[in-house]
Amino acid sequence: MKKYIYLFLGTFTFGLGTMGIVLPVLPTTVFYLLTGFFWCRSSPKLHAKLVSMPLYQKYATPFLEKRMTRAAKQRMFGMMGLVFLLSAVLVDHHLIRILLVIIYVSLVIGISWYLKKRPTAKPEK
Structure with missing residues (x-):
């Protein structure tokens, strides 16, 4: 099952x-x-x-x-930020908005730390 x-x-x-x-x-x-x-x-x-x-x-x-290009990392964080911003705009509760900011910042720090010690891949042509 x-x-x-x-x-x-x-x-x-x-x-x-x-x-x-x-x-x-x-x-x-x-x-x-x-x-x-x-x-x-x-x-x-x-x-x-x-x-x-x-x-x-x-x-x-x-x-x-752990071999993402710098542009891919920026695009990933930008899209995550857009989703969290859209959620914060649509929610009409301040505590939820604060929680969304905390989650987003935690994700950015955690993913950056995860990817930190690896070299950035060269952009594809």
């Missing part, structure tokens, strides 16, 4: 990640990483297909290998 739940969750997060390629408010990398987690536990064949996909290699592999 657990295998089928992981399979469903992996398929769901794969769909969200793929939609995130064209919709700027959905984080492609996060959903593809979750897909890898779920499919690794449910179907080795699907996991193998996922990690060999060009889209996975473009969005998730650089993050896992």
Whole structure:
């Protein structure tokens, strides 16, 4: 039963990640990483297909290998900021807005720390 739940969750997060390629408010990398987690536990064949996909290699592999370009890092933090700003504007509660700022700052610090000691990849031509 657990295998089928992981399979469903992996398929769901794969769909969200793929939609995130064209919709700027959905984080492609996060959903593809979750897909890898779920499919690794449910179907080795699907996991193998996922990690060999060009889209996975473009969005998730650089993050896992900590070799993102400076522009990719800036784009990632900018999109995260846009999503959090949009959420803060739509919510009419000051405590929630403060919480959103704390979460965003924590994410920026945590991800920056995670990527800090790796060299920045050279931009693709």
